[in-house]
Amino acid sequence: MFTSNGAESIGADTDVAGDQLGDADYSRASLDHEHFDEEKYGDEKLDTTESEINEADIQALVEEDHGHEIKLRTMSWQKASWLLAGDQVGLAVMSQAWSLSVLGWAAGIMTMLVAGVLFVVTSITMHRYIMRNPQIKDICDFGYYVFGKSRVAYVFSGFMLLANNIILIGFHILMSARVLNTLSDHSLCTVVFNIIGMVMGIVFSLPRTLHHVSFMSMFSAFCMGMAILLWLIFSGIQDHPMQGPKKLFPDDGPVRTYARSPPGTTWVDAMNAMLNITFMWVPQILFPTFIAEMERPQDFPKALAVLTGLQFFLFIIPPSIGYYYLGQYTTSPAFASLQTYTYQKASFAFVIVASILIAGIYANVSAKFIYARVMGKSRHAHSNTATGWGMWFLIMAVIWVVAWIFAEVIPSVGDFLSLLGAAFDSFFGFIFFAVAYWQMNRGSAAYAALYDNTSVANRTCGNKPITSCSLQALDVGNVDTCCTETFGGLLASTQFWDTYTGREDANQLLPQDQWTLHGLWPDFCNGSFTQYCDADRQYDPHPSPAEVNGQKVLPYQGPSVDIMLKDYNATDLLAWMEKNWVAQNQPSAEFWAHEFSKHATCFSTFDVACYGKHYRKHEDLVQFFETAIKYFNSLPTYKWLQEAGITPSNTTTYSLSDISGALADAYGKTPYLGCSGSPYSETEKGRNSMDHGRTVLNEVWYFSHANGRPQEHDIEKVDSVTKTNCAKSPGAIHYYERAKNSVREK
Structure with a gap:
């Protein structure tokens, strides 16, 4: 059954990593079946709704951030309130x-109220979505996730973010000038004043964290509040306005207001005015970044409530008072309507602070988007290094210079606001959040199904089970794909x-005296296979392969699988997996994510739609792990080989036929055996041999068909459909001992 081969021996404590790695592409996990609780980890489905807030994910993200030298997630909801106020009171x-x-009056006030209500609804929707996906750091991430992890949506959102913010920064440069x-009194050229505004903006934009920017926002909101108050006072005490958009007072008659649009108002004028109002109510482009820098993003609704009250007051009451006193002579901005230059200077002087600091907020968000893409995961990204700060300054300077160019090209305030409203408001104010609402409220259909017509109705699968790969199972149109494995049978x-x-x-x-679990795979009936079948459930940070059928598999960057299990409250299962399902050369959780994303998503019976309308997030993930464990528990490879006299040894070699025969006798069918290490023909013993098979035993695959759902573990065993790559010569196979320091004590 076996032969001794001293020439090929390796000491018991020797690390045989080189041979063991061989052709293996990724790490493996182990499982100690003694600790598996069948009663606790059965196939029970929990009839509960998905948690609205991923507390565990959020806590993990905050803890990770607080381990950096530059900590971003530090804002309280009070600081966030000031930041929002500073951003909006402009x-x-x-x-x-x-x-x-x-x-x-009628159309104007109605537009303000409708825009305000939509702002509240869309902002709450946005926050709910981010709480379910707390890894979102900016509006680009939001677009990526809400449109089904679309790279196109991410790039488009990034372009729109930069375009919107840079144009808006240009607007504030223009206003500072x-x-x-x-x-x-126009002592210098406007271009010079624009440059002065740009330089001031760069200086005030240098703080890296929004926590620090929020302090400046307090001062900004105060200054803008003073400007509004003085404008209202001067509008009320002056004898008459100085001028209107087109005529000086009193060329257009006495001051008057209109319930409806004044005579002569064109469609373009009305649309400009409506977009002007809408622009004020769609600041959500910045909100994901604000939320991402809160220590408790769950508290964002508190800051939002403060902002909403402030908005409804400032966006409606002061403009209404101003319109009452200025009538058809109201300009944009309204300071120019004040009767004397003294009034204009007194109120307008406070605006420069708000203009620069508000632009600084938009510059901060824009720079972070670019900075994160340039620096990646480098230590400079979150450390006080010369490289990090140098890149931050360079990016900030480029943003302000480009914005200054816009300020020179578009010299009209009204045109600036209308352009921004027309180009970006529909996307960042409404479309993104309408899609997010749809995603969150359409039940399990929010997840991709392997078959387009998969119903989300709850299933009992009570009929006689159909065997996978049978003729009946292959007739996909006439079987329930959630009760019969039809995609990978x-x-x-x-x-x-x-x-x-x-x-x-x-x-x-590693566990003692036990092989380790690799996974449970759904191959096609002919032995071929597919992989990474659902981009919505791609949790693998290092996908292998990185491209499937011409489509790139994007690396996952969110909370790890162990955090998902904690969030699911599967703490006992997680503790068991951490102890027994152990990976090689990587954290175990990354390997679990690889196995689920690459293989579990290609089972028709693990499709999310199969879990019904009461699907609980990650229920499929938990059940896949439980099912893989169930199969593994029934296949004690180490014990079967030991009973045949085949045990790990650094001095003894075995024949493939003996190993295969022992496992076939125990399992009832011949499994696939895989080997790594050197080809037998390149070893000293096999020199000049025509046997090019590998010589280090390291894997076994047991094949079967499932009767009904694989989750039930009702199977019909079948012989391997894959040819071994192991050497077939007598005594050619090593079954090495494990290094002593790599094995967990019992």
């Missing part, structure tokens, strides 16, 4: 009275024999 408020003069022009329960983990220092150790 010069655009001073254009709302002009919108009323174009639309009239106008303030300086007004205060200095040839099941392979796979195991590995490793001698080390590569992460012993992290206490990632």
Whole structure:
């Protein structure tokens, strides 16, 4: 049955990593079936709804961030309130009275109220979606996830983010120049004042965290509040306005207001006015970044409530008062309608602070988007290094220079606001969040199904089970694909024999006297296979392969699988897996994610639609792990070989026929055996041999067909459909011992 081969021996404690790795593409996990609780981890489905907030994910993200030198997730909801106020209480408020003069009282106030209600609804929807996906860091991530992890959506969102923010920064550069022009009685060229505004903006934009920016936002909101208050006072005490958009007072008659649009109002005028109002109510482009930098993003609704109250007051009351006093002579911004230059200077002077600091907020968000793509996961990205700060300054300077160019090209305030409203408001104010609402409220259909017509009705699968790969199962149109495995009907329960983990220092150790679980695979009935079948459930940070059928498999960057299990409250299962399902050369959770994403998503019976309308997030993930464990528990490879006299040894070699025969006798069918290491023909013993098979035993696959759902483990065993790559010569196979420091004590 076996022969001795001293020449090929390796000491018991020798690390045989080189031979063991061989052709293996990725790490393996192990499982100790003694600790598996069949009663606890059965096939029970929990009839509960998905948690609205992923507390465990959020906590993990905050803890990870707080381990960096530059900590971003530090804002309280109070600081977030100030940041929101600083962002929203800006010069655009001073254009709302002009919108009323174009639309009239009825249409103007109605537009403001409708825009306000939509703002509240869309903002709450956005927050709910981010709480379910707390890894979202900006509006680009939001677009990526809400449109089905679309790379196109991500790139499009990135372009729109930069375009919107840079144009808006240009608007504030223009306004700072106008303030300086007004205060200095046009002592310098406007271009010079634009450059001065740009330089001030770069300086005030240098803080990296929004926590620090929020302090400046307090001052910004105060200054803008003073400007609005002085404008209202001067509008009320002056004898008459100085001028309107087209005529000086009193060329257009006495001051008057209109319930409806004034005579002569064109469609373009009305649309400009409506977009002007809408622009004020769609700041959500920044909100994902704000939420991502809160220490408790769950508290964002508190900050949102503060902002909403402030908005409804400032966006409606002051403009209405101003329109009442200025009528058809209301300009945009409304400071120009004040009767004297003294009034204009006194109120306008406060605007420069708000203009620069608000632009700084938009610059901060834009720079972070670019900075993260440039620096990646480098230590400079979150450390106080010269490289990190140098790149931050360079990106910030480029943003402000490009914005300055826009300020020179588009010199009209009204045109600026209308352009922004027309180009971006529909996407970042409505479309993104309408899709998010649809995603969250359409039940399990939010997840991709392997078959387009898969029903989400709850199933009992009570009929006589159909065997996978049978003629009846292959008639997909006439079987319930959730009760019969139809996509990958040839099941392979796979195991590995490793001698080390590569992460012993992290206490990632192998179990004693036991092969380790690799996975449960759904091969096609002819032995071929597919992989990574559902992009919505791609949790693998290192997908292999990186492309399937011409489509790239994007690396997953969200919370790891162990966090998902914690969030599911599967703590006992997680503890068992951490102890027994052990990976090699990588954290075990990454390997679990690989097995689920690559293989579980290609089972028709694990399709999310099969779990019904009460699907609980990650229920399929948990059940797949339980099912893989169930199959593994029934296949004690180590015990079967031991009973045949085949045990790990660094001095003894075995014949493939003996190993295969022992397992075939125990299982009832011949499994696939896989080997790594050197080809037999290249070893000293096999020199000049025509046997080019590998010589280090390291894997076994047991094949079967499932009667009904694979979850039930009612199977019909079949012989391997894959040819072995092991050497067939007598005594050619090594079955090495594990390194002592790689094995967990019982």
